[in-house]
Amino acid sequence: MACNRPNHQASDGRLTLSVPIQMKCRSGRKLVTLPNSEIAKTRPWDTVATSLQLALARGHRWLAMLESGKVKSLKQIATREGVDSSYVSRMVNLTTLAPDIIASILDDTLQNHITLFDLAVDLPVLWEEQRERIKHT
Known part of the structure; x- marks a missing residue:
């Protein structure tokens, strides 16, 4: 139920909130634009x-292929x-990286000087040793 007032309380106690947005389609995607025609800055896509x-995603995809039997080696x-x-x-x-290290890769909060080589070559098995390696890299 749209109304001209920003908030409207119906007689049955329900509250209707009007938000001035517009829906636009761009490249097949729906975008919500704000009243001042500003588009949200952070869109996941x-x-x-x-x-x-990308390397982490490849590793998980390839491991899944191995585990499922789609490939043999x-x-x-x-x-x-x-x-x-x-x-x-x-x-x-x-x-096999520690969960917090994986989270920092996905969140893009891992220190910039740490490279793929630092993480993927001669990786310690123990998570605590992995964390220590990152601290001293």
């Missing part, structure tokens, strides 16, 4: 994934993807 985020994944098998191995290694 507009952010570009970092190289670490890392070498088979490498052949399918057209990459070196050591690269596949390093990306799968990322799936």
